[in-house]
Structures are given as structure tokens and as C-alpha cells.
Amino acid sequence: MTRRRLLQTASNGFGYLAWQALAAQQPLAAKAKNVIFCFMPGGVSHMDSFDPKPKLSQLDGQQAKLESYVSGPKRKYLGSPWKFKQFGQSGLAVSELFPHIAQVADELCVIRSMKSEFPLHARANVFLHTGRNFGGFPSLGSWVNYGLGSANKNLPGYLLLNHGDNPPGGLENFSNGFLPATHQAMSVRADGVPVENIVPASPDSLQRAQMAALAAQDQAFLARTGHSDAIESAIKNFEMAYRMQALTPDVLNLDKESPATKELYGLNSSNPHQRAYSLQCLRARRLVEAGVRFVEITPPNLFGGNNGTWDQHDKLREGHQTNALVTDQAVTALIKDLKSRGLLNETLVIWAGEFGRTPDTGNGDGRDHHPFGFTIWMAGGGAKRGLIYGATDELGNHAVENVMTVHDLHATILTLLGLDYSRLTYRFGGRDVNLSDIHGRPVPALIA
């Protein structure tokens, strides 16, 4: 194994050095150190959450005349079943769906002019995560870890807090692609054993006896190989794995959290799905405290479908309400909790689905996939507080003002982390590839 290869593949953030060598030339002022990405797969309806469209309510039930991939004579405009009110000093309009998030309106940096490219879950998911619409490219979380390196040598830098399943696009959403494998996401599920193989299969006394025997055997082997870097690194990893068995469950353990904190997140809810999501949100805070760079949280998939829990082609009212009940309080608690601990400044919280939903309906009570204009928001981590950025047209169909592409979002997130989006590259397939491709540009207006 060559030195270069080792750098690419060894653990403990060696790849980080590669980036540091470049970053040293032009350091950017970092605002965020960590990211918590609350992914809302399936596509939350923007005109039912953070982008009120009174005109749409006026036209409710009339034949829709929107040109799109679903247009047809039978489609009708669908006004929002939820009422909006303005909150905070920013006067952000939030619908009744998210009464908790509304309380932290002034913390939010709301982007109402997001634009993706694909009205299909798998493509749009992978696009949102990797900046490409097909697999094989590194996820945002992997790039962040590649760029910033690990802040905790005993924990992976990219954790995916889920419920045992993955959204369309599968593991490609969370892949390290061609980046060193240390930057791949490790899954932590809400129920059962949180991390694969983390629970010791043998009692500690037995493991210690094994470790002692192996220490001598491995050292002798190391000597026979002329003290190979690879073997040395493997031995270190073995020791780290041994420690992780104790440490990882400890970080994930909520015993030390106060009853008030648990209450804040909704861990006492009578709804088991809400409890599961709350658990993951609280874990996320503990993980960034422990130095994990990038935590992604996905909600439970409540409707048994294949396309993400927010995918309400029908029964919009019921479906969105159920999802909001599960996620609203815990996401809000995360922001409040981070703030009260002084962590919000250095933790960027992102709330986004892969696209929004159509202003019109094909069947009367649902909305379809809509990448042409939708809403996401960020909080903390140097994102501008209390900001409403961009706009869709009066029906919520197209982003028309300050249009923000997924590539722009990626470039902006990297900038908030002090990373130069154009220089954070990796040579692959004959190119120096970066996350935001040739298209993305950071949006200074979003940066505090």
C-alpha cells in the first residue's frame, strides 16, 4: 500500500490533511462547526407550511392551468387546508401545521425560492444529498467531514439517525462516493440495537483476555511485516473499536438528560413515532456535543409507502398533519436546546425535503411532486436569523425571486462551515470534483 493510498483510506481523518494543506492557503472565517440535517423525505408542501398563497385559496376547486409534467384537464387548484399566522419580529408566516416551529420563527433563515431538478423521489433525494442525480458521488455529510476532519477520534464523523429504513435512492444518499470510506455515514436506529455490531457479543472479561493475547500476536506480526503502516493502523482501529463498544452507547444514552429536556423534545409523548423521532433529535444534540460533524435525522416512515413519509399524493390533510405531529416539537426543541447551551451559533440546523408539492391536485385531496419552487429553512451556524429569502409566484408554482438551486444551497452550507466550495475537491475520474459542481454559488445574503 502506498502512502497516498493509505491517506485515502485510513481512519482517524487522514484525508483531512489533504484538505488542510489547501485550506491553509486561504482560510475562511468559519461560523458553523457541525451540521444537523433534518431531512423531510417525500416532499413537504411549501404552500401548506411556510409559504402562504391566499390566491390559491381563492382559486380552490377551479380548473388548474399550470404547465408542468402533471398538467391535464382534470387538475384543480387546491387551497391550503391550514391557516397561517405571522410569528416573531420577522413576521414569518407559519401554518397551523407547525405550531412549535412557529415559536422559533426568529431563529430561522427561510428560503422560499428553492429549486430542484427532478420530480422523482430517488433522483431528487440523491440530488439534494450529493449534488448529482445518480449514485456514486459523496454526500454532503461526507464532504463536510472530508473538509473539516473529525473532532472525536472515537466516533465516526457522519451519523445517520434513522428508523431502520432508507428513503428512495437508498444508501446512495449517504454514501462517501469516491471519498475515503471513513467519511461514510454510520446508521444509528431509534429502536433496538442502535449501531450494527456495537454491542459486545462476549463479556468484557473475555474480550480483554482476547485483546491481551492478540496484542502480542499482532505486535509480532507487525514486526514481521517491517512495521507496516497498514498493520499498525489496523491494530489501532481494533483498539478503537473495542473502546467504541462502550463509548458509542454512552453518547447515545439519554440517562444523563434532565426530565425537563426530555419533556422539551417530546420524549414523553403518547405517540410512539414522536418518541422515536424525539429520541433521535436529542441524540443528535449529544452527538454534536461529542464532536460529530454531521448528523442527519430522518423521520419514521409512517404510511408504509416507498417514497418518503411526506409524499401525500392523496390525503394531504391527514398525512401532513400526522408527520407534523411527529416532527414539529422535537425539531423546535433541538433549536431551543442548542441555543440554551450556546451551541446554536456553531451548529447549522437544516430542515428540507427533496422538493415541495404542486399547487394543484389531480384527485382532490393530495398534491404531487414539485421541484420548481419550494421552501426549506436553516437555523444557527451563522445563517442569518429571522430572514425570509426569495419567493415563489402567487400560486407557489415557480420560484421567481432570488432563485436558489440545490448547488447554491450546497455552496452556501460549505461557506458557513468555513470551507471554500470551489476548492474542496477530490480527484476522481480524471476531474477535480466538488460538491456544488460548476453551477453552485454561495448566497451571501443568507450568511450572518
Place this chain on the structure above:
Amino acid sequence: MRFFLLAALATLANAQESTADPAFFESRVRPVLAAKCQSCHGAKSQFSDLRLDSREAVLKGGQRGPGPEFIREAIRQQGPLKMPPGGKLSPAEIDAIDQWLNAGAPWPNSNTTTKPQAPHWAFQPLTKPAPQSIDRFLNTTPQPAAKHTLARRAAYVVTGLPPKPEILATFLDDNTPAAWPNYIDQLLASSRYGERWARHWLDLMRYAETYGYEWNYEIHGAWRYRDYLIRAFNRDLPFDQFIREHVAGDLLKNPRVIDGHNESALATAFWRFGEMGHDNCNQFPEIRTDVVDNQIDTLTKAFQAVTVSCARCHDHKFDPIPTEDYYALYGIINSARPIVATLNRPRKPDLTDLKSRIRSELAAIWLRQAGESTVPVPQWPAPSVDFSHGLPAGWSATGAGLEPVKAGDFAIAATGPAVIDIIFPDGLATNATTSKWNGALRSPFLPRDKKYLSFQLAGASAAAHRTVMDHCVIGEDHKLIEDPAPHLEKVPTRNDQPLRTYIEINTITDNPRLPERPGKFKTNPDEKVQRSWFAVSRAWYHDDADQPRPTTVELRLAAAIRRWSTGQATDLDVAALTQALATGLLTNSRQASPALARFVEEFRATEATLELPSVANTLADLDPGADHPILLSGQARNPGRPAPRHFLSLMPERLRAVNPSGSGRLELAEAIANPENPLTARVYVNRVWHHVFGTGIVTSTDNFGRLSDPPSNQPLLDHLAAEFMRHGWSTKRLLRELLLSDAFQRQNQIRRLDAESVRDTLLAVSGRLDEKMYGLSVQPHRTELTEYRRLFQGPLDGDGRRSIYLKVTRMQGPKFLEIFDFPAPLQTRGNRDVTNVPTQSLAMLNDPFVHQQAHVWAEQLVQRKDDTNASRIAAMFNLALGRPPSDAEKEAYLQLLAKFATHQDPAKDATAWQKLAHTLFNSKEFLYLH
């Protein structure tokens, strides 16, 4: 450090945003010009005499004067001239063009076809070093490794498994010079060799058995291709033939046939392993263009180590690969249809006599029942397409079952109380012999003038008709045929959209969209049922208004039966009989007479012995070859002028041309397999070297272009390539030469076992390894079943089969293998990651599979009677590490045993031995070769 500097230099160019910078032009100006301007103002058309594809042309302008004088205004769309038509550029785009024009329209010369460059070594013919031993090219100084170290290393390189104890012992005991060559020859002769090297090749082919995306549809017969590879490597199929079969095995004049199977055609399955979406391509045309992009990428990386897919949107930035080359290949690939091919024809029994006895017996019974009855039957107008005289022009038929049938011929039901499944009208049917046999009938590309093609057909048991747009073969447009009597079935031609479209009627195995996802049909067909059939007689093109309508004629049933019994039946007679059977006027019960029951029994007994045909998703050239338009900026909805089909323009001239009347795929195959191709042999021998030595002579095994790492020893590489071709493209011969070299024996290698070797070694050492070869894959073990994604659960130990037989389910592969860097099956991967992460240690420490294998091993160890604990430990080391333990190790393991043992006699304490075995599995030496 060199790596850092290179990376730093390469990225520096992107860092600034000055208009003079090439990056500004490439990222903000060129894409706009290509997407929005050049289709009218480029090489193809020059509206208003204006071209916008070079600095000179922009400055010169057109009829309206020099470009910079009016372009700004035109794109702002504030004056009379509004460009581009059909949509204004975004403010950012307008701003970029503005800035660029202000800077004097700099046009970075990145177009490699116009930029003179020094010739790149890999694109030049092989140099011809004097023939000599490969060790003369290398300075190998270290001492040869110890014999057992060497033996273990070679066994893994050749077979992916630890050496078998008896073969190892023979080698270690043999001190003659022949020991090493004999040992190597034994390894190469083992069938395990093919399994090992087939897996290397699967990495290049992004091999998977499901299509991934959202529903993970099955890739029919993918595993048959895996078996093809194992056979090909074990038989040492010459690599040039291997190439021809991969690229165009379906088109070879003399295909290889093994056990009645068309082995050559099977190799084209590789084209079909890419990820694929299930939506309709009229809505999402990218589904098709992404599939072809992945095919171009796989073909050119795997066989040629050039990154042609970089030229999808613009000329390759570094290598002489213009965008035209990309679409030239696109046209070749796109001229073929992705089909489910039938690879063999199962033995066909002669059932004529039996059938005629059934016919006579039935006729006699029916005549008694018919009396004077008359039956009204439909008489159809003349069809647009008539299947009663064989296959109409432009249509294609595949499958073991699909054949012409004559009116009155009939299919006998394989189960149940009925005698007859269907009495055929004149036409084509899949089940004249048995409903076990398959068939697919495909139309030519459909004319655009009519909305429907209505078929008179019959079918059952998940036969379906499908409308396929732009070769998106798992698109949504399909419908089951659920009426076993001939009826009219209206199939949309989708003539409202611009894509090439055809209709396909197929039995269950030949429908790439089956098994269907949950919820698509009211009830999904049973996956285990392998019977399915259809029969088709005629078809009409029509719109809503002119649907074909029959007139009715009355027919005397008895006359129809008489004509039927003598083989003189017409379609009208068949219709009468069909109707009389449906209404119960005539019996269809096999109990109608004892003789009938006996005949049917006899038929069924024969039918039960018939074999199912073998199918696989492959390619077939069914249409005239067609050039494909260049897609501007790589966008599916943005076609430009057609690119004539040819092979890469960086190739020697005589390898480029294709015959325009065909697809060009056969010529493509020959051009890659040609000894004058400067890349093919170099790329392949480098891959073999990579697997033998751990690193290629060119380390970037999938890229030999200008950005590749230069060869560490080009004379050696060229020598190996030349010798490889001179000796009949034999992989085994090449491998033998490398393994016998001093270089191999003296090299100081430290390599982690790859994923398959880790798992296979655990099985081999524990004694659980089942050496059974070939066949359907075993589902990988997973803790959860996700049925709607077809992620089924397999046994923890994979039934003891080697890892190559575990099913590669794209959405979630075999977990244990993925921990050890089993690659995601997305693109060619000639150089796997070899990572070193704690999850691997955690797996060895805690994964239930590792513990299970320790347990299996221990259960065997405690059965041994003629050993001591010390000798047993020595045997364990020999098996797991290929060497005896040192005294210190022996002592340490004996102490561990004493510590773990709870029995009076530790030798019989399986739990203690399991812990010992588990300890040994966790030694670093277990995972590493040196």
C-alpha cells in the same frame, strides 16, 4: 506531498472568478451558449449568418454586424430582437454573457480537437521492447518471502481462498525447483480460480441483480452472466473472444454454445446491469440517456480505460475525445434493443400423434353434443398486421415457445379438469407445446398516425402487453392479458409523444417489469408460477373513431367440428368452437371419456418432463442502425445534429469506421478486440498485474488518459501486452508468468483480504464452505425484510456458498461484504477501496456470522481424538494463517484455553474452542497477506 501539490495546482484554477479565467467561461458562459444559442448559431445552423462557437465567430458576428454590438441587447430582450426564442435567459446568465463580452469574449482553448498536444503514450502503438523475462524490467532486491507466506499469498491471488492443507503440504515438502510451478499450476487448475477472477470482472461491470432506484426490479438472468464469467475464466477463454462476446455476442456468426445455451449472447448481459428508473421516458427522458451514459462509461472504462462519459456535455477537457465521439457510441448502443433473450431451446417432444388422438376423441364427443346448434361468430375486417403467415416484416419474435400455429391447433391444459387451454386461430402462440415455454413478440417502431394498435389475442398467467418508449424497458405502460379466449386488446401507441416506441407482448419470464411492485396490479401474479402464455392472430392500427368492428355470421357447430377434426378448420370455426366451449355447449372436461382422460394424462406426464428455457436481459439488434443526435449540454430534451456512428477518433483510422446499415456494434467489438488497438491489451494486463501485485503498473486502472498516473514501467507494460496477445490472449498464461516471476516472490506485499476473501476464508476455515458452483443467487443475510423493495432475507451463513453466489441487491447489498469495501454496483471499479475502519474490527469482534463460524469450527475441533491441545492449536494456525504457531503463540493460546474452559477436559469444551477460534479470526494476520 506530490499529491497535495497536484491537487492544489489543479484546484487553483477554479478558485478565482475573473472573466479572463477559463473557469468563468467554462462554468458560466459555455453552458449557456451550448444550451441556448448554438443549436441555431453553431456548426449545424447559422441563422442570420451568426455562429457563437468560437471567439472569432462571435467577434465577426453575422448579418446584424459584429456580435458584441447586438448580442447584449438581444438577450436582454428589451429591443425588437429577442433572443433566445422561447424564453429569456436568467439575470445571472445575462450578467455572465455581458461580463464576458466586456472582457473581449475570451474563448479558452480547451477544445482538444483544435489544440495541438504532445502525443499521449497510451494512445500510441505499443513500443516493442526485446522479448525477455519480466524480471529484467524490474529491480527486485528483497529476499524471497518464506515459503508458507508465498503459498498463502499466491493462493489468495489465484483462488481468493487459503491454500487447501494437502496442496500446501505437498508444496512445503517439495524442495525441488518444480515445487513452485507445480503449486501455481494446481491453483490455476482449480475451479475456485474462475470464481475468484470472475468476481474481479464483476467489479468492472457494475454487476447487480436488481435495478435499484425506487422499487428494485429484478434484472432477469443476471446470475447466468456471473456463471458465464466463471466458466470463461476457468476455460481460459481468449480475452479477445471474451471482448467480442461482451460487446456483440448476440451478433457473432459462430457463437459459442455450451449445453445448448448461446454462451456468446449471454455475455451482452453486462450492458444491462446499470441502475434504472421505472418511470415512463416521455415524462422523464433522462432515464434513457442516463442508462446509455452509464453503458458508455462502463464500456470505455472497463475495456479501454478512457473516460468517454466526460464528453457527454462538452468535449473532453483533457483527452482527445470530442462530444461527437460520445454520441457516435450512443448511436451504436441505442441501435440495439434491450430485450429478455432466450439462450437455449429445450428439447421438444413429438406430441403430434397424442394430440391427434385427443382431437379425434374430442371431435367424436362434441359431435354428439352439438346436434343442430348454430353459433354466432364474429367476422373481422382485414387487419393492418396479420400474424397468420408467420412473422410480418419488421416484427421480431424470441422465446422457446413462440411459433406459428394453424387454425384449429390447440393447447392442452397442464393442470386442472379442463382438456384445452385454447384452440388457436391462425397466428402465433407460445404454448402450442407447453405453457412452460416463453415468448416475446415485438413490433417495429410504431407509425405516428394512429393512437392504438388493437390486437386479437389471448393469454393467461401474467402474459402482458407493453408499450416501450425510447427503450425504457421497465416503464409503466404494461397490462396483463387475462382472457384465455381470443379477444380484442387495445394497446396505446403513444403517438402523442416524440420518442421511438414499440409494443411488446410477452410471457412472464420475458417481461423485464415482472415481478411487479406491490400495488401496481389488483393482484400480483405469483412469482413462483412459471407458466404463462399468449397467442396472437391479427392487429389493427386505429384511432378512437375507427375501432375495428366485426360483423356476425351464424355457423353450424357440427360442420365446424367436422372441419376441425380433419384439420380443415378456419378462424371462424375456431371462434365457434371457442364460444361453444365457453358456454358449456361442448365439454372441455377430461373426464368426458376414459380414453380422453388417459390421453390427457399421458400428455401431462410428458409435458412435466419438459425443461424451462433460460432467459437473461441482454441486447439485440432488431432495427436498422440509427445515428443519435448530439444532446446539447448533455440534456435529453435538447437534441442537436446527429452524430454519425463510429468508434473513438483517438483510435487508429482503420478501427473507427462502422457499416452504417447495421448498428455498428459488431465493428465496435472487433475494434476493441483488435491487436492494433493501443489500449485494450495494455489496460487488461495492467488489471491482472494490479490483482497480482496489489497495485497496477498504471495505478489508475480505469483511466489511461492524460490525467492518469504515468506507468511506473512502460516497457514492462508494453512487453506484457505484446506477449499477452502473441500467446492467444490467455489470462492463465499471463497470470502464470507473473506468479512465477522473481518479482512476485520477492515483493514485500502487505494487503488486506478483500471482502469476499474475508467471508470465504471464515467459511473455508470453519469447514462450512460449500463448493457447489453456479445457479440462482442466495439472498444476503439481513435483519429486516423489506418486501416492497425486494430486499428479502437470506441465511446468516449464505448456505455456506462463496460470496460470489450472494445476490447483489442494488439497494442494499450483502452487508458483511460492504463492511469490507465491497463496491457499490454503480460504475466500473477496477481498483477497490481498501479501507481500514473500526466498523471492520467491530464486525470481526461482534458480528453473529463470525461467531457462528467460530462455533462451526469448534464443533469440529472437539470431535478430533488423535491430537493434543497443542497440536490442535497448531492445526488451527495452519488452516487459518497458513503457518504453524510460534512457541510463544502456542503457549498464549494454551493459556487462553485454560482460561476459557469450564469442562473438566478442555479438549472437549466446544465453547472454549469457539472462543479460541474467534480470537484467531481477530488476529491482524488473519485479515492480511504479506
